[in-house]
Structures are given as structure tokens and as C-alpha cells.
Amino acid sequence: MTSPNPAGSTDQPGSTDQPGRTVLITGTSTGIGLATAVAAARAGWNTVATMRDPGRADALRRAAEEAGVADRIQVKRLDVVDPALVAACLEETVAEHGRLDALVNNAGAGKVGTVEQTSTREFRDTMEVNFFGVVEVTRAALPHLRASGGRILTVTSVGGVIGQPFNEPYCAAKFAVEGFMESLAPVAATVGVGVSVIEPGAVASEFVTSQGLDIPAMVGRAGPYAAALQAYIDHVMGLFSSAQPAAQAAAVIVEALEAEHPAFRIQTSDWARQFTGTKLADNDGYSVVALTSEWVR
Ligand SMILES: NC(=O)c1ccc[n+]([C@@H]2O[C@H](COP(=O)([O-])OP(=O)(O)OC[C@H]3O[C@@H](n4cnc5c(N)ncnc54)[C@H](OP(=O)(O)O)[C@@H]3O)[C@@H](O)[C@H]2O)c1
Numbered sequence: 001m002t003s004p005n006p007a008g009s010t011d012q013p014g015s016t017d018q019p020g021r022t023v024l025i026t027g028t029s030t031g032i033g034l035a036t037a038v039a040a041a042r043a044g045w046n047t048v049a050t051m052r053d054p055g056r057a058d059a060l061r062r063a064a065e066e067a068g069v070a071d072r073i074q075v076k077r078l079d080v081v082d083p084a085l086v087a088a089c090l091e092e093t094v095a096e097h098g099r100l101d102a103l104v105n106n107a108g109a110g111k112v113g114t115v116e117q118t119s120t121r122e123f124r125d126t127m128e129v130n131f132f133g134v135v136e137v138t139r140a141a142l143p144h145l146r147a148s149g150g151r152i153l154t155v156t157s158v159g160g161v162i163g164q165p166f167n168e169p170y171c172a173a174k175f176a177v178e179g180f181m182e183s184l185a186p187v188a189a190t191v192g193v194g195v196s197v198i199e200p201g202a203v204a205s206e207f208v209t210s211q212g213l214d215i216p217a218m219v220g221r222a223g224p225y226a227a228a229l230q231a232y233i234d235h236v237m238g239l240f241s242s243a244q245p246a247a248q249a250a251a252v253i254v255e256a257l258e259a260e261h262p263a264f265r266i267q268t269s270d271w272a273r274q275f276t277g278t279k280l281a282d283n284d285g286y287s288v289v290a291l292t293s294e295w296v297r
């Protein structure tokens with residue numbers, strides 16, 4: 001695997017002599033992004049695995065070596081909330097690989113809390129990573145994807161379809177991404193670019209631990225919401241006890257990279273399909289609210 005130089009680029013670009021398709025993936029230091037980078041490389045893609053701190057590429061490096069695909073993965077620095085880095089990373093990728101065939105918007109971060117416990121700053125920060133980051137990277141990638149007739153896959157969530165208790169900032173951001181992508185899909189299709197969203201349910205990754213939650217303290221501060229928050233946490237811990245392995249979610253993403261005509265909305269598991277199906281068939285919204293109300297009782 002080519003390694004990053006101090007400027008955050010790679011020490012051995014010049015991949016223009018490597019034939020084949022190139023995919024850029026955001027947020028590949030852990031979880032679904034890491035697994036997708038390895039799976040894409042295994043499927044033969046020249047994989048530009050981006051992360052905000054390339055010093056954290058060791059886990060990806062090990063997984064790539066174990067899979068025998070280290071030579072097809074190039075690490076680049078990309079913080080999706082930094083427009084200058086986004087522009088530079090996309091330009092550099094295309095200069096080095098000659099083309100960009102696919103973008104996987106994967107970077108994201110959870111945020112637990114109801115509106116009375118969450119500052120506007122925290123709402124904005126959640127929107128920055130999960131929504132504006134996707135906007136920024138997608139805009140920078142589109143000219144190159146138009147040139148290649150490529151595609152955009154964006155990892156949203158079942159929480160981008162069904163609002164979940166105590167996830168108001170996160171679900172608002174994921175709903176925004178779904179609306180953005182659903183609006184973009186027909187427009188991008190007119191210039192030959194495919195757009196799909198990937199909707200995982202609970203996946204085993206750093207997603208929960210990276211939020212640094214102190215659950216007893218959160219419940220202690222939750223006042224009138226304490227019992228509902230505790231019920232929600234118990235419910236979600238149950239869901240995460242049978243979380244889908246990240247490699248399985250990654251396999252669904254790579255299938256969407258490879259498919260001739262992937263669907264617009266792709267769930268990564270039967271559970272996610274069934275759960276989002278509740279909403280998609282629920283015109284008056286009654287069924288969904290009844291369902292999620294059960295989580296906080
Ligand atoms: N795990 C689940 O249950 C689940 C369910 C539904 C949807 N999702 C979605 O799946 C995607 C991947 O999450 P995951 O489950 O793999 O969790 P994860 O292990 O926490 O991975 C999230 C990745 O996003 C990166 N990231 C965060 N902020 C970033 C920024 N500003 N710029 C670039 N990268 C940034 C993180 O990088 P650092 O290492 O630098 O923090 C990390 O590599 C996210 O969009 C998440 O919302 C996850």
C-alpha cells in the first residue's frame with residue numbers, strides 16, 4: 001500500500017499506467033470505510049482510501065496486506081469538512097490515476113441526544129460532517145464522474161429514512177443527505193452519473209465508541225427524559241449485540257459499485273430492508289411513530 005508523505009499525499013503516485021477503474025472512499029480509517037476499501041481493491045478497483053489522519057492507516061494497511069491487495073490501495077488525507085483539502089484531494093487523485101469512476105461517501109459520525117440536551121453548535125457540527133461534507137466531496141467529484149460516466153454511492157443509514165429517538169441531530173443530517181441524493185439522482189443521470197444511497201442498520205464498527213458516550217452521565221443529566229433515554233439505550237444495545245459485520249456491509253457497497261444498474265436505495269441487510277420498508281409503505285406516518293415509540297417505553 002502506498003503510504004502518505006508529510007503533506008498527506010502519497011509517496012508513489014503515478015498510477016496512470018495502471019489500467020482499471022478508480023474509486024475514492026471517504027472515512028477509511030475504521031469500520032465500513034476500511035472494509036469497503038479492502039473489498040473494492042479485492043474486486044480490482046484502484047482504491048483511493050481517504051482519511052482525515054493518514055497516521056491512522058495501520059489497521060487498513062494490515063487488512064490490505066492480509067487480503068493481498070496492498071498495492072491497489074493508496075491512502076490520501078481528506079477531512080470532508082475542509083473544502084480546500086477536498087478540492088486538492090480530488091484534483092490529485094485524477095492527476096495521478098487519470099480518472100475517477102466512483103465516489104463512496106462513507107465518512108460520518110453519530111450524535112445521541114434530544115434537542116433539549118443538544119446545543120445548536122452540536123447540531124451544526126453533526127450536519128457539517130454528515131451532510132455538508134457529502135455536499136462538498138460530491139460537488140468536487142462530479143466533473144470527473146461526468147467524464148467517466150461514473151457513480152456516487154453515499155452511506156446514509158436506516159436513520160436517514162426513519163427518525164430514531166434521541167438521534168435528532170444525526171437523523172436530521174442523514175435525512176438531509178437522502179433528500180440531497182434523491183434530488184440529485186435524476187439530474188446526475190442526465191449526464192451519465194449514477195447515484196445510490198446505502199442504508200445500513202446496526203453495523204459493528206467504531207461508530208458507537210467514537211462518540212465517547214458516558215451513558216450513566218447522560219442518563220443522569222436527562223431529567224424528564226431519563227427513563228425514555230435508558231429504554232432507548234437498552235433497545236439499541238440489543239440491536240448492536242447482533243450488529244452486521246462491517247465486511248458484510250462493505251460487500252453490499254462493492255456489489256453496488258459493480259452492478260450495471262444499481263437501485264437508488266440499497267439496504268445492507270434484511271433487517272434494514274424490513275425496517276425501512278415500514279416507512280416506505282407508511283403514508284400517514286402512524287406506523288413509524290408507533291414503532292419507534294416502543295423503543296422509549
Ligand atoms: N455502524 C453503524 O451502525 C452505522 C449504521 C448506519 C449508518 N452508518 C454510517 O456508516 C458510515 C461509516 O460509519 P462506521 O459505522 O464505519 O463508523 P466508524 O467506524 O466510526 O467510521 C466512521 C469514519 O468516518 C470518519 N470521519 C469522521 N469524521 C470525518 C471527517 N470530518 N472527515 C473524514 N472522515 C471522517 C472517521 O474517521 P476518524 O477515524 O478520523 O474519526 C471514520 O473513519 C457513516 O456514515 C455512518 O453514519 C453506520
